[in-house]
Amino acid sequence: MVESIITISITGLLAGFIFAMPITGPISILIVSSALKGRLRYCKLVSLGASFADFTFVFIAVFGLTKLYSLYKPVIPYLFAAGSIFFLYMGYKIFRRKIDIEHFEDKSNLVGKFEKKERGAFYSGFLINFLNPTLFIGALSSSFFVISLIASLGFYTGGLATKLDQNLKEISKIEGTHIDHSQPLLREQFDKIQIPKRKDHKAEPTRFPVYFHLAISICYAFSLSVGSIIWFYLLTFIIVRFRTRINVKIISAIIQSMAIVLCLLGLYLGYMAVSKIF
Numbered sequence: 001m002v003e004s005i006i007t008i009s010i011t012g013l014l015a016g017f018i019f020a021m022p023i024t025g026p027i028s029i030l031i032v033s034s035a036l037k038g039r040l041r042y043c044k045l046v047s048l049g050a051s052f053a054d055f056t057f058v059f060i061a062v063f064g065l066t067k068l069y070s071l072y073k074p075v076i077p078y079l080f081a082a083g084s085i086f087f088l089y090m091g092y093k094i095f096r097r098k099i100d101i102e103h104f105e106d107k108s109n110l111v112g113k114f115e116k117k118e119r120g121a122f123y124s125g126f127l128i129n130f131l132n133p134t135l136f137i138g139a140l141s142s143s144f145f146v147i148s149l150i151a152s153l154g155f156y157t158g159g160l161a162t163k164l165d166q167n168l169k170e171i172s173k174i175e176g177t178h179i180d181h182s183q184p185l186l187r188e189q190f191d192k193i194q195i196p197k198r199k200d201h202k203a204e205p206t207r208f209p210v211y212f213h214l215a216i217s218i219c220y221a222f223s224l225s226v227g228s229i230i231w232f233y234l235l236t237f238i239i240v241r242f243r244t245r246i247n248v249k250i251i252s253a254i255i256q257s258m259a260i261v262l263c264l265l266g267l268y269l270g271y272m273a274v275s276k277i278f
Contacts (some may be wrong), residue, residue: 004156005219007088008147011157012220015146016054018226026087026128026265029258032233033094035239036251039174043240047127048234051225053135059221061140062160063214080273083131088242090124132269143220145221160216213217 022028027050031043130134144164153158243251 005216007155008216008220009223011146011150012223014225016224017231020231029262031236033255033258035236036243036255038240040240043236045121046125047229049122050129051128051229053094054228055221056138056223057136058224059217062143062220063217069186077273078277079131079133080269084132084266084270084273086127088263091259091263095256099141123185
């Protein structure tokens with residue numbers, strides 16, 4: 001059991017780090033655009049808020065609280081609508097905000113200005129992820145993919161691979177449609193392509209203590225959240241450190257482009273809301 005917890009924790013850490021990398025996601029857009037303005041603390045708080053939402057969705061997906069999804073499903077269209085409004089608002093704010101790198105280091109003029117804005121950074125990060133209902137299905141599918149891969153390599157996963165397969169099937173029944181759960185990546189398919197396995201591998205136990213699934217689900221969700229935080233902290237540090245070497249006009253163009261992408265995501269969520277409600 002200890003090996004399963006260690007394996008799942010390392011897996012979650014790496015998965016969170018890797019899955020957070022795409023720069024076109026709404027959280028990435030907000031963090032990059034803010035980091036280009038030198039707002040290091042703001043970006044850290046945004047990533048913490050986003051990771052809290054990640055933890056909640058991933059834990060529910062991995063632990064298998066599919067009954068909660070039945071209650072959650074009727075609210076999804078309205079979450080899409082709220083997310084659309086919020087994304088459009090954030091995109092508009094980012095697009096309109098001016099940047100002046102030459103005077104950015106004059107902290108006497110900026111401390112009071114940014115302190116108020118930073119108070120809402122955590123909530124902004126949380127809401128961006130929480131108001132994106134597709135994150136739940138994404139968390140479930142990606143977790144099944146990663147944990148099935150680890151299980152196929154001969155590492156103990158505490159029965160999570162099997163549990164996630166069951167969760168996906170149950171969510172598919174609730175949705176009334178098939179959700180891709182990476183069947184080609186199951187153990188049998190990995191056997192065919194002969195991925196090297198541990199020589200000391202033994203069959204994983206089929207029964208675990210009642211509390212164990214809860215513990216290992218929390219470990220995976222928590223480590224995945226930490227992995228995403230590490231990536232965003234690293235990304236923020238690099239951008240803030242080297243932003244002064246980039247032409248201000250180029251920075252402004254990048255920020256405005258990201259704002260437009262965020263608005264397009266908002267319009268897409270709005271389309272999803274309308275299609276589901278009507």
